[in-house]
Amino acid sequence: MKKMMLGNEAAARGLYEAGVRVVSSYPGTPSTEITEYAAKYDEMYCEWAPNEKVATEVAFGASLRGARSACAMKHVGLNVAADPLFTLSYTGVNGGMVLFVADDPAMHSSQNEQDSRHYAIAAKVPMLEPADSVEAKDFVKEAYEISEKFDTPVIVRMCTRIAHCQNAVELEDRKEIPVPEYVKQPQKYIMAPANAIKRHPFVEERTRKLVEFGETSPLNRVEKGTSNEKGIICSGTCYQYVKEVFGDKVSVLKLGLVNPLPEKLIRDFAASVDKVYVIEELDGIIEQHLNKLGVPCIGKELFPPIGEFNQATIRAAFGIEQPKSVAADTPIPVRPPVMCAGCPHRGLFYTLAKNKITALGDIGCYTLGSAAPLFALDSTLCMGASVSGLHGFNKVGGADSEKKTVCVIGDSTFMHSGMTGLVDIAYNGSNSTVIIVDNSITGMTGHQQNPTTGYNIKGDPAAAVNLEELCHAIGIKRVRVVDPYNLKQCEDAIKEELAAEEPSVIISRRPCMLLKYVKPKPALKINPDKCVGCKMCMKLGCPAISIKDKKAVIDATQCVGCAVCEQLCKTNAIEA
Amino acid sequence: METKNVMIVGVGGQGSLLASKLLGFLLTEEGYDVKVSEVHGMSQRGGSVVTYVRFGDKVYSPVVAAGEADFIVSFEKIEAARYANCLKDGGKIVVNIQQIDPMPVITGAAEYPENVLEELKAKGVFVDEIDALSLATEAGSAKAVNIVLMGRLAKYFDIDKEKWIAAIEKLVKPQFVEINKKAFELGYSM
Numbered sequence: 224m225k226k227m228m229l230g231n232e233a234a235a236r237g238l239y240e241a242g243v244r245v246v247s248s249y250p251g252t253p254s255t256e257i258t259e260y261a262a263k264y265d266e267m268y269c270e271w272a273p274n275e276k277v278a279t280e281v282a283f284g285a286s287l288r289g290a291r292s293a294c295a296m297k298h299v300g301l302n303v304a305a306d307p308l309f310t311l312s313y314t315g316v317n318g319g320m321v322l323f324v325a326d327d328p329a330m331h332s333s334q335n336e337q338d339s340r341h342y343a344i345a346a347k348v349p350m351l352e353p354a355d356s357v358e359a360k361d362f363v364k365e366a367y368e369i370s371e372k373f374d375t376p377v378i379v380r381m382c383t384r385i386a387h388c389q390n391a392v393e394l395e396d397r398k399e400i401p402v403p404e405y406v407k408q409p410q411k412y413i414m415a416p417a418n419a420i421k422r423h424p425f426v427e428e429r430t431r432k433l434v435e436f437g438e439t440s441p442l443n444r445v446e447k448g449t450s451n452e453k454g455i456i457c458s459g460t461c462y463q464y465v466k467e468v469f470g471d472k473v474s475v476l477k478l479g480l481v482n483p484l485p486e487k488l489i490r491d492f493a494a495s496v497d498k499v500y501v502i503e504e505l506d507g508i509i510e511q512h513l514n515k516l517g518v519p520c521i522g523k524e525l526f527p528p529i530g531e532f533n534q535a536t537i538r539a540a541f542g543i544e545q546p547k548s549v550a551a552d553t554p555i556p557v558r559p560p561v562m563c564a565g566c567p568h569r570g571l572f573y574t575l576a577k578n579k580i581t582a583l584g585d586i587g588c589y590t591l592g593s594a595a596p597l598f599a600l601d602s603t604l605c606m607g608a609s610v611s612g613l614h615g616f617n618k619v620g621g622a623d624s625e626k627k628t629v630c631v632i633g634d635s636t637f638m639h640s641g642m643t644g645l646v647d648i649a650y651n652g653s654n655s656t657v658i659i660v661d662n663s664i665t666g667m668t669g670h671q672q673n674p675t676t677g678y679n680i681k682g683d684p685a686a687a688v689n690l691e692e693l694c695h696a697i698g699i700k701r702v703r704v705v706d707p708y709n710l711k712q713c714e715d716a717i718k719e720e721l722a723a724e725e726p727s728v729i730i731s732r733r734p735c736m737l738l739k740y741v742k743p744k745p746a747l748k749i750n751p752d753k754c755v756g757c758k759m760c761m762k763l764g765c766p767a768i769s770i771k772d773k774k775a776v777i778d779a780t781q782c783v784g785c786a787v788c789e790q791l792c793k794t795n796a797i798e799a
Numbered sequence: 800m801e802t803k804n805v806m807i808v809g810v811g812g813q814g815s816l817l818a819s820k821l822l823g824f825l826l827t828e829e830g831y832d833v834k835v836s837e838v839h840g841m842s843q844r845g846g847s848v849v850t851y852v853r854f855g856d857k858v859y860s861p862v863v864a865a866g867e868a869d870f871i872v873s874f875e876k877i878e879a880a881r882y883a884n885c886l887k888d889g890g891k892i893v894v895n896i897q898q899i900d901p902m903p904v905i906t907g908a909a910e911y912p913e914n915v916l917e918e919l920k921a922k923g924v925f926v927d928e929i930d931a932l933s934l935a936t937e938a939g940s941a942k943a944v945n946i947v948l949m950g951r952l953a954k955y956f957d958i959d960k961e962k963w964i965a966a967i968e969k970l971v972k973p974q975f976v977e978i979n980k981k982a983f984e985l986g987y988s989m
Binding site: 355 | 886914
């Protein structure tokens, strides 16, 4: 049976068919759906872990006990999971283990454009890169064979255009793999120096064997062209763009095993064509490999290390005429993503902006608080960095800074890596004010449960971390909860906690209004007789409010009746 | 057959993913090789969204580049114009004339280009305007804008209407099938 599947769904199907038993992940676009789809199969235990390091270690434990396991994350998640990965390379696996990493060229939903292939090279583990949904499933199954044959974790690299592209995939049955009796192997799994020093030569030897494997594996294939003039080496998305432009007119070496890279295969391919081109998004990793082999090629001089490509990029680089197109001359205003109407973060950010408070931000929907017209944030670095960053900021700024600086972090991000920063604040006596914006869900990635929500990945009731008690236990005495729909309550709390001579946590708590159980109130209306067009309500940047004929109007299809705007209106023109 | 390209564009939250799913399903049933490419995450939050549907004998690239689209189905007026450069010579725009102000317009930093579709028409672009929001409301739900637009697009496709309806029955939740069938009919017959 064939089914249209997202690359991520096909990857999850691959896990199922490969007999995987345990999947642990932290959500992150564009990797999230791998685990969401995996959780639909009851044969696999699936979970959201608090962060990628934990997820990878859970997968390690499952592998150690003998089962096939997986974890999935976005590219920056691998930075968090790098610690277990580098030593997992030494221990190798018992049951096969696959780590998915999803890169995001062009940064559709990310804070940087890092190329995860560097991790495979640095950690000395094999990496496979599928070019569509069919390969996403097949490569996952092949990855487990490689993992067990070569005793190594295997990384499967996805990227936005593979993860979020659907094409038809042939479904096959699941192969059940029995879990063997547990056998203690301290020399293999206790990576203390005496053992680790013996594992490193194994890793180097394994890489040598993998290079050899890659010379003949069908993962890497040559597609002979009708002309020998150009030979193009590529993988993943770039393969599709090359085929789109050239069809079978050029010879193509399509690499599926992108680390380690083959040598003889590349030399032979290069010898069979007049000129070699390397087309790869992000960094010139294959190109550098060719340089090392002494194989002349053209790569980054034509194909920049920035952004994602498409067929037009290839045409432009080779001087091929682009199709004709027309465009409007009138400039089209940009349409950036915005906080939704009724977003509980809005009232809090308005209060911060109004009081000219410096706010270190974090990763989540609330990063949108940085946009016009609120401009309420000063920094966004990585998961958890707002809390620890605030501590450093205040250590330099002193009392002056402590009175007007906060950090803002979401519930899921706080569980991910914000709480360790709060430990630092408590332990090192920082007079800092931390705001946890608790919308009771992991919002930006599309509503995943997390350890504070009381539900697990299947939607079943689960233990919930009590944020107030957690903050108290960490050593913060001043912990208070506010409703961000109540502007006065927000403002009072922020002023009082900033004034306090000790660290404090404000939990701004209200569930995301997109959650199914949150019932919107009736839309509010503007009374045009009372509205004087002062635009106070416009300061909120609510997408439901606009100005028509010098009066405010509320879009009834968007308004959820949060009434934050009502609290700003000086002429009481906003009515239920 | 040469690969055909459809772009579905709009504002995050308007339901364009169901439209692309429907189209992808239908075209696969028709025996085409199909790729549907979408972007999730950040762009869901009221931002400009674009989905690519490509079909033919063999489809390689998951995306549509400038000058390649046979159809642009736009859920909002100026989103049609934003991606107009992707339209191929002789391609068609099907556009819901609903106006949704982007944030720069709401804050007064930019003006909503009211007449941009007229400008495109003056340049010879085929623009089929439809008040999909009103028709969807008439069908029973403002959320059925996506299926009204699919109904309209179906007029330009050489696929039996019954097959579109069958795809709707297959993909839409049972309680919404009737509304969506009506929405499809309204889009198709307008």
